[in-house]
Amino acid sequence: MAEYNFIEIAKNAKIASKKLAVLSTDVKNKALLAIAEALDAKKDLIFEANKVDLKEAEGNISQAVFNRLKLDENKMRDMIQGIIDVYELDDPIGKTLLQRSLDTGLVLSKISCPIGVLGIIFEARPDVISQISALAIKSSNAVILKGGKESVNTNKAIMQVIQSALGLVDGFPDNVLTQVYSRDDVKEMLAQDKYIDLIIPRGGNSLVQFVKENTKIPVLGHADGICHIFIDKYADFEKAKKILIDAKTQYPSACNSVETLLIHENFTKKNELLAALRDVGVELIFNPESWHKEYSDKILAVKEVASIETAIEHINTYSSGHTEAIVTEDRENASLFMSAVDSSGVYHNASTRFADGFRYGFGAEVGISTNKTHARGPVGLEGLTIYKYTIQGNGDIVADYVEGRKKFNHKDLI
Amino acid sequence: MAEYNFIEIAKNAKIASKKLAVLSTDVKNKALLAIAEALDAKKDLIFEANKVDLKEAEGNISQAVFNRLKLDENKMRDMIQGIIDVYELDDPIGKTLLQRSLDTGLVLSKISCPIGVLGIIFEARPDVISQISALAIKSSNAVILKGGKESVNTNKAIMQVIQSALGLVDGFPDNVLTQVYSRDDVKEMLAQDKYIDLIIPRGGNSLVQFVKENTKIPVLGHADGICHIFIDKYADFEKAKKILIDAKTQYPSACNSVETLLIHENFTKKNELLAALRDVGVELIFNPESWHKEYSDKILAVKEVASIETAIEHINTYSSGHTEAIVTEDRENASLFMSAVDSSGVYHNASTRFADGFRYGFGAEVGISTNKTHARGPVGLEGLTIYKYTIQGNGDIVADYVEGRKKFNHKDLI
Numbered sequence: 001m002a003e004y005n006f007i008e009i010a011k012n013a014k015i016a017s018k019k020l021a022v023l024s025t026d027v028k029n030k031a032l033l034a035i036a037e038a039l040d041a042k043k044d045l046i047f048e049a050n051k052v053d054l055k056e057a058e059g060n061i062s063q064a065v066f067n068r069l070k071l072d073e074n075k076m077r078d079m080i081q082g083i084i085d086v087y088e089l090d091d092p093i094g095k096t097l098l099q100r101s102l103d104t105g106l107v108l109s110k111i112s113c114p115i116g117v118l119g120i121i122f123e124a125r126p127d128v129i130s131q132i133s134a135l136a137i138k139s140s141n142a143v144i145l146k147g148g149k150e151s152v153n154t155n156k157a158i159m160q161v162i163q164s165a166l167g168l169v170d171g172f173p174d175n176v177l178t179q180v181y182s183r184d185d186v187k188e189m190l191a192q193d194k195y196i197d198l199i200i201p202r203g204g205n206s207l208v209q210f211v212k213e214n215t216k217i218p219v220l221g222h223a224d225g226i227c228h229i230f231i232d233k234y235a236d237f238e239k240a241k242k243i244l245i246d247a248k249t250q251y252p253s254a255c256n257s258v259e260t261l262l263i264h265e266n267f268t269k270k271n272e273l274l275a276a277l278r279d280v281g282v283e284l285i286f287n288p289e290s291w292h293k294e295y296s297d298k299i300l301a302v303k304e305v306a307s308i309e310t311a312i313e314h315i316n317t318y319s320s321g322h323t324e325a326i327v328t329e330d331r332e333n334a335s336l337f338m339s340a341v342d343s344s345g346v347y348h349n350a351s352t353r354f355a356d357g358f359r360y361g362f363g364a365e366v367g368i369s370t371n372k373t374h375a376r377g378p379v380g381l382e383g384l385t386i387y388k389y390t391i392q393g394n395g396d397i398v399a400d401y402v403e404g405r406k407k408f409n410h411k412d413l414i
Numbered sequence: 415m416a417e418y419n420f421i422e423i424a425k426n427a428k429i430a431s432k433k434l435a436v437l438s439t440d441v442k443n444k445a446l447l448a449i450a451e452a453l454d455a456k457k458d459l460i461f462e463a464n465k466v467d468l469k470e471a472e473g474n475i476s477q478a479v480f481n482r483l484k485l486d487e488n489k490m491r492d493m494i495q496g497i498i499d500v501y502e503l504d505d506p507i508g509k510t511l512l513q514r515s516l517d518t519g520l521v522l523s524k525i526s527c528p529i530g531v532l533g534i535i536f537e538a539r540p541d542v543i544s545q546i547s548a549l550a551i552k553s554s555n556a557v558i559l560k561g562g563k564e565s566v567n568t569n570k571a572i573m574q575v576i577q578s579a580l581g582l583v584d585g586f587p588d589n590v591l592t593q594v595y596s597r598d599d600v601k602e603m604l605a606q607d608k609y610i611d612l613i614i615p616r617g618g619n620s621l622v623q624f625v626k627e628n629t630k631i632p633v634l635g636h637a638d639g640i641c642h643i644f645i646d647k648y649a650d651f652e653k654a655k656k657i658l659i660d661a662k663t664q665y666p667s668a669c670n671s672v673e674t675l676l677i678h679e680n681f682t683k684k685n686e687l688l689a690a691l692r693d694v695g696v697e698l699i700f701n702p703e704s705w706h707k708e709y710s711d712k713i714l715a716v717k718e719v720a721s722i723e724t725a726i727e728h729i730n731t732y733s734s735g736h737t738e739a740i741v742t743e744d745r746e747n748a749s750l751f752m753s754a755v756d757s758s759g760v761y762h763n764a765s766t767r768f769a770d771g772f773r774y775g776f777g778a779e780v781g782i783s784t785n786k787t788h789a790r791g792p793v794g795l796e797g798l799t800i801y802k803y804t805i806q807g808n809g810d811i812v813a814d815y816v817e818g819r820k821k822f823n824h825k826d827l828i
Contacts, residue, residue: 393764
């Protein structure tokens with residue numbers, strides 16, 4: 001049984017979020033540096049905790065999960081560098097997104113502000129804690145984190161180091177970051193739509209699906225990554241080969257790896273292309289049981305299509321809305337594909353593997369979203385913000401406008 | 415029983431949405447003009463249908479609902495003008511929101527695109543149909559509309575006129591607008607998260623609350639409008655009086671009318687201010703049963719507070735996140751209030767009644783949102799869009815960057 005009351009935690013996070021909303025960039029940046037320094041100073045303590053987790057997990061989890069769970073000097077360096085990177089990003093809060101004079105002396109502004117309280121549910125990747133904590137602090141959001149049980153000791157150690165660092169930062173509010181550990185906390189978190197404004201699940205398909213099915217809180221993320229590459233009749237063979245091999249083999253378990261190859265029936269080098277894929281160890285499946293399957297392995301479903309329209313229709317039917325690419329030398333086909341395909345990323349002559357916040361130059365990434373609202377594609381700090389409208393008046397009333405004594409005279413000031 | 419299958423309708427709307435996504439501005443604008451002309455030419459047919467509804471409703475509904483249901487020449491002129499206004503707005507689709515060179519010959523663009531399929535649930539206001547249809551067409555979204563049963567004849571007549579106009583527009587796809595009429599359709603609509611991307615409820619508190627409680631689809635809107643005005647110790651009496659009277663009496667049933675007056679205990683003209691409110695027929699309640707109540711009438715809950723901090727805390731606890739105002743001559747207090755109050759609109763020395771898309775200069779309004787994600791405050795066409803990322807490459811692969819043969823060189827092009 002947990003030694004805490006989840007609703008109290010959620011309430012306190014909400015209170016903290018209001019204090020964060022008015023916190024200066026300076027204090028937020030000091031907090032980030034303090035965390036980076038503390039992680040470096042106390043990394044041995046974290047490695048010790050990690051060893052306990054690794055020992056308990058050994059034999060019970062797959063090698064892939066074991067690798068994600070394991071922290072070493074390299075990962076710790078990346079964690080610390082990730083915090084420094086967020087420190088160096090512009091403060092996304094308090095930006096004037098629009099400023100408009102409605103009439104003389106009546107000015108409307110649209111100002112970026114934090115969302116409020118984020119609920120983060122992640123699996124066996126303890127490095128998520130520092131990454132999300134840094135992003136949350138910089139964007140003035142409070143956050144409640146729930147990690148996987150495999151990494152509970154590591155997670156506790158990391159959070160302890162972070163909290164003790166934050167405790168020494170003048171003016172930094174309490175309860176900005178809270179971690180919960182019990183399995184029931186996931187259910188509790190998903191029910192707290194009164195206090196939690198956004199849920200970000202970081203993990204496999206089934207976790208994300210479960211979260212989406214079980215909450216009224218907006219969820220930012222993606223379940224599947226069923227990415228497609230369409231080799232047009234007018235494709236360049238060398239580009240097609242290079243892009244397909246990269247998108248399938250460079251990191252097959254990544255969500256932006258290709259799962260389905262659509263190939264125009266009149267592409268003359270079709271057989272050479274398929275042979276090239278087999279040569280690098282890709283297994284080709286011509287009649288898959290489902291076009292919805294994410295292989296996350298060196299396996300590729302292949303379909304011949306009679307036209308670019310059929311390819312687009314296939315993608316818009318079976319894609320998870322993540323990332324798709326066309327390989328063609330025909331500008332018109334490229335342009336049709338890019339406007340008609342309804343996915344968060346649509347590429348021409350480039351590998352689907354580019355779908356990533358760091359590669360896009362966002363500096364840091366919350367995750368990749370396949371949502372059709374709020375934020376789509378790789379989400380950076382901006383995805384953790386919303387805005388409010390302010391009006392600066394001088395005793396202005398609506399009756400003057402409704403009754404014709406005054407007239408609006410909208411004029412953008414920036 | 416309905417003579418149609420809701421899932422078929424939803425599927426067809428999804429198909430239509432893909433065609434809309436690539437439709438030219440020209441065809442969309444022709445469709446808008448055709449609708450405006452047809453409504454003007456066939457308004458008598460619509461007035462006839464409206465009379466049937468009015469006759470059936472008489473005695474069974476309140477005067478306010480009757481007034482909303484009733485169409486006359488003035489309302490029809492506004493409906494038609496509303497469509498022309500949307501026609502004149504810039505196309506919100508296909509805008510380049512960001513363009514960044516990732517490396518030589520590798521260009522990332524962020525392009526605005528439609529959300530997909532909108533589900534609109536509205537009560538006895540048949541003019542919503544033309545307004546939402548125009549906004550949906552301009553933003554390339556398909557829409558399924560479900561109106562109130564009181565206006566079913568009017569709704570059918572309006573939709574018939576719109577559909578026959580659209581049928582004559584060259585290149586305009588079928589099934590962009592569909593109306594459903596059965597009560598069960600609301601439940602069906604809320605369940606179609608596979609086909610419907612966003613639900614917009616337009617109606618009273620209980621409708622919006624019901625929708626939010628019963629769907630996994632994102633909902634854009636607001637349930638309550640519990641707006642606050644805080645009269646600071648440093649308030650100017652004349653401004654306070656003018657703003658309060660406007661915000662409470664100019665249109666008491668509007669969602670942006672004030673419901674709670676917070677007044678600093680050291681504001682010297684407190685009694686005069688309360689007397690002025692009573693003079694214009696406002697009933698003051700000093701110990702309301704709940705601070706969460708929306709009166710929608712000339713009733714105002716009043717609370718004395720000892721400090722601006724208490725006022726802010728009260729608002730952040732009880733507000734519905736719609737619109738709040740501070741009346742003060744003190745710049746620091748105004749600035750604190752505007753950054754600390756977490757609502758979609760926060761005003762200094764202006765009436766809360768300004769919270770409105772037309773007054774903000776958006777040209778048209780989908781509604782007002784109190785969401786913390788996607789769109790907040792009065793929502794214009796932009797709230798019906800999302801974006802996709804495109805990459806234009808030339809055979810580019812990620813392995814070149816991971817293995818150090820190439821380096822990203824992010825440079826914004828616009």
